[in-house]
Amino acid sequence: MSILIKNSKIVTQNKNREVVEGDLYIEGQEIIEIGRISTEADFVIRDKIVMPGLINMHTHLPMVLLRGYGDDLPLEEWLTNRIWPAEAKLKKSHISAGTKLALLEMSATGTTTCNDMYFFEDVIANEAKKFGMRCYAGFSLLDFDTPEMKKEELLPECEKFIRRWKGDEFITPVIAPHATYTCSPETLDKARELQKKYDAFVHIHCSETRKEVYDVLEKYGKRPPEQIKEYGLLNKKTILAHCGWITKQEVKEIALAGACVAHNPVSNMKLATGGYTPLPELFDADACVSLGTDGAASNNKLDMFETMKFAALIHKHHRWNPSIVTAQETLDMATINAAKFLGLNAGSIEEGKKADVITLDARAVNLMPSHNNIISHIxxxxxxxxxxxxIINGKVIMNDRKFIGIDVENVYKEVEKAKNELID
Amino acid sequence: MSILIKNSKIVTQNKNREVVEGDLYIEGQEIIEIGRISTEADFVIRDKIVMPGLINMHTHLPMVLLRGYGDDLPLEEWLTNRIWPAEAKLKKSHISAGTKLALLEMSATGTTTCNDMYFFEDVIANEAKKFGMRCYAGFSLLDFDTPEMKKEELLPECEKFIRRWKGDEFITPVIAPHATYTCSPETLDKARELQKKYDAFVHIHCSETRKEVYDVLEKYGKRPPEQIKEYGLLNKKTILAHCGWITKQEVKEIALAGACVAHNPVSNMKLATGGYTPLPELFDADACVSLGTDGAASNNKLDMFETMKFAALIHKHHRWNPSIVTAQETLDMATINAAKFLGLNAGSIEEGKKADVITLDARAVNLMPSHNNIISHIxxxxxxxxxxxxIINGKVIMNDRKFIGIDVENVYKEVEKAKNELID
Known part of the structure; x- marks a missing residue:
């Protein structure tokens, strides 16, 4: 299969962040050429804004099932009376339905890679692979039973999960100790052993709320990033979700370790965590910063474009400085920063890269007039x-806003059924 | 012309905030019936989420021409090096083109009424009337020459403008003294005289930045709301844009006077004003609070749905309280609050109200699953x-995302030409 995108504005996100006016040629899974191209192709698209697919670095896909179920509630009440009771009923069929819906929503809004963390991760990985979405699939580790299995089964099952998926084209198995307030030192220890054994990524919540920070400090004498470091998990293969309440010293430690922060501004604001992931300091320290939506239960979308806008604006306002967290820095977080960290040969449009490419309607009313500063428009x-x-891995998933070969109405039917079973 | 919307979820925004499952019948300009309706109609729409059109209470329509022109800059540099030089070149043709684009973008994203303030307001009013958008058209008053006329012409021309448009079906002429830092006491005095003479609305910027507050305090010994009050302009026909830096006492004064605050969270955050319009206190005081996008140069959209989400989230996060500024309160700000204040027989879906109605695709991927809490989804x-x-005033402006009888590409051509003339 070959794809030719003609006469377009190509936001490459290459080293020089060039925007190229011209054509893009894809063959198989790969970006072959950028320039003025006269080759014929199986599939031709014209007159677009072309950019790398977005990378959503923190989410819980099946939670779309709980979208809008309990908003405007205090966190404890939301979790205790809404989310946990519904989650306790989760079965594979629900996870499958929810994941399918999340994959539709994410790709419909430009995401081509996600970094997930939930229960029944094998079901999630299977759905992502069937769909053709790149998924870093985080197998959750906790100190209590999950809706899927007993706590003592988690570690051995996690290892099996890693073995099953390692080397897959679309799915990368990830170890996901939930957080330092939900994982004992023993669990963190074992997560590290697994990480070492398989050279796997670790995905963990870190300093999302101030309460978490002080609870962990009280219990272990260390704040969450210190605790993560203590147990060997602060390293160049660790994704720290949130970091809304980290210190300047922790910024340095994170940068030094080469870990990656996944910033989730929409979810943080909606849950009113009050913290501000210190982006300017993280940038200054040359730490990797990426963006995520978090689950749709606390967002309530999986739209990385919306997340980019929130990310840029929250910090400008908070610091009284319109010049920080620029449009370019924001787009970098949602593309190349994450790709580099993940070792993913994508995140930019360059010859030889995997063809994870999205196009925007260049004639959309909100993208007029067509100023030269296309990054600002994005x-x-x-x-x-x-x-x-x-386009993911060279395959057209959605064309002219229609999904190719996916029965969307059938997914909706499954989703409604799942919702009705989870929520009375 | 009659319109029947069948088998839909109707978010009425009536007194009891009912959501009705059923049909909606419109005849001429009016909502005739809500319920189970078997009447035939000229135009039939099915299976939607139906809600009142949104009311954008603070904008500068033609500034869409400057969308993305100078982002991430300090305010002074943005104004001095970008906005003002471009605005100095403004001609009627530019205003016409920009207004047309803004009307397209606003209506495409669900706005059916706007409250504008700019130069060449007569051109803007004409375009809005031709388009069929309800527009409260604010004729700007300043102490210096505008791109349109000499400063001494402003007051007499404003009066002519009011006379010309008073009583129009779509256009309501508004007096728009720009702000207390740009209007002398004499100008405010004359604005009040005009307001009294014509019982007109006044639209004024108020306490947008902290600098403005202290500049006005230093110059006149009063903060902006006090200055506005001193000159008789704090009353039940005054719209105060921003109020990001008002005091608790000023909240009380605004509520007592019956003035309306137009809150613009996206623009405030993008320009990094640092202030938080005190919504909880304004609600407690029973003050009227509405929402606006501000101009697209500082937003950079005119999408009131995005504005609603920012409005709800910014205050939750700032106050560490997920329960404040609820979904219902937010939707009220964007609909019925503004309509009530303006004395507009719209802002809710009730029999006898003007048919300013929008529908949402109930099968959109991001609105699944269809929880009962449709207000949260919105x-x-x-x-x-x-x-x-x-639908505005009973007329279908956009059907199935296509504008009826509008040559969109021709608008884009005019917009590109205007942009090229304004920006070298």
Whole structure:
């Protein structure tokens, strides 16, 4: 299969962050050429804004089932009376339905790679592979039973999960100790052993709320990043979700370790965590910073375009400085920063890279007039719903806003059924 | 012309905030019936989420021409090196082109009424009337020459403008003294005289930045709301844009006077004003609070759905309280609060009200699953691009995302020409 995107504005996100006016040629899974191209192709798209697919670095896919179920509630009440009782009923069929919906929503709004963490991760990985979405699938480790299995089964099952998926084209198995307040030192220890054994990524919540920070400090004498470090998990293969309440010293430690922060501004604001992931300090320290939506129960979307805008604006306002967290820095977080960290040969449009490419409707009313500063339009003016074509690994998933070979109405039917079973 | 919307979920925004499952019948300019309706109609729409059109209470329509022109800059540099030089070149043709684009973008994302303030307001009013958008058209008053006329012409021309438009079906002329830092006491005095003479609305910027507050305090010994009050302009026909830096005492004064605050969270955050319009206190005081996008140069969209989400989230996060500024309160700000204040027989879906109605695609991927809490979906999960039908004053402006009888590409051509003339 070959794809030719003609006469377009190509936001490459290459080293020089060039925007190229021209054509893009894809063959098989790969970006072959950028320039003026006269080759014929199986599939031709014209007159677009072309950019790398977005990378959602923190999410819980099946939680789309709980979208809008309990908003505007205090965190404890939301978790205790809404989320946990519903999650306790989770079965494979629910996870499958929810994941399918999440994959549709993410790709419809331009995401081509996600970094997930949930229960029944094998079901999630299977759905992502069937769909053709790149998924870093985080197998959750906790000190209590999950809706899927007994706590003592978690570690051995996690190892089996890693073995089953290691080397897969779309799925990368990830170890996901939930957080330092939900994982004992023993669990963290074992997670590290697994990480070492398989050279796997670790995905962990870190300093999302101030309460968490002080609870962990009280219990272990260390704040969450210190605790993560203590147990050998602060390293160049660790993704720290949130970091809304980290210190300047912790910024340095994270940068030094080469870990990656996944910043989730929409979820943090909606849950009112009050913290501000210190982006300017993380940038200054040359730490890797990426963006995520978090689960749709606390967002309530999986739209990385919206997340980019929130990310840029929250910090400008908080620091009284419109010049920080620029449009370019924001787009970098959602693309190349994450790709580099993950060792993923994507995140930019360059010859030889995997063809994870999205296009935006260049004639969308909110992208007019067509100023030269297309990066600004992408971050501040675009909507996820301006995405009209999605290509992952060289395959067209969505064309002109229609999904190829996916029965969307059937997914909706499964989702409604799942919702009705989870929520009375 | 009659319109029947069948088998839909109707978010009425009536006194009891009922959501009705059923049909909606419109005849001429009016909502005739809500319920189970078997009447035939000229135009039939099915299976939607139906809600009142949104009311954008603070904008500068033609500034869409400057969308993305100078982002991430300090405010002074942005104004001095970008906005003002471009604005100095403004001609009627630019205003016409920009207004047309803004009307397209606003209606495409669900706005059916706007409250504008700019130069060449007569051109803006004409375009809004031709388009069929309800527009409260603010004729700007300043102490210096505008791109349109000499400063001494402003007051007499403003009066002519009011006379010309008073009583129009779509356009309501508004007096718009720009702000207390740009209008002398004499100008404020004259604005009040005009307001009294014509019982007109006044639209004024108020306490947008902390600098403004202290500049005005230093110059006149009063903070902006006090200065506005001193000159008789704090009353039940005054719209105060921003109020990001008002005091608790000023909250009381605004509520007592019956003035309306237009809160613009996206623009405030993008320009990094640092202030938080005190919504909880304004609600407690029973003050009228509405929402606006501000101009697209500082937003960079005119999407009131995005504005609703930012409005709800910014205050939750700032106050560490997920329960404040609820979805319902947010939707109220964008609909019925503004309509009530303006004395507009719209802002809710009730029999006898003007048919300013929008529909959302109920099968949009981001609105699944269809939880009962549709208000949450509208505020937290919807995008302006889920709007698929727009009806203003009983006329279908957009059907299935296509504008009726508008040559969109021709507008784009005019917009590109205008942009090229304004920006070298």
């Amino acid at each position: 971050v501040y003016a675009a909507s996820g719903f301006n995405v009209d074509n999605v | 505020v937290y999960a919807a995008s302006g691009f889920n709007v698929d039908n727009v």
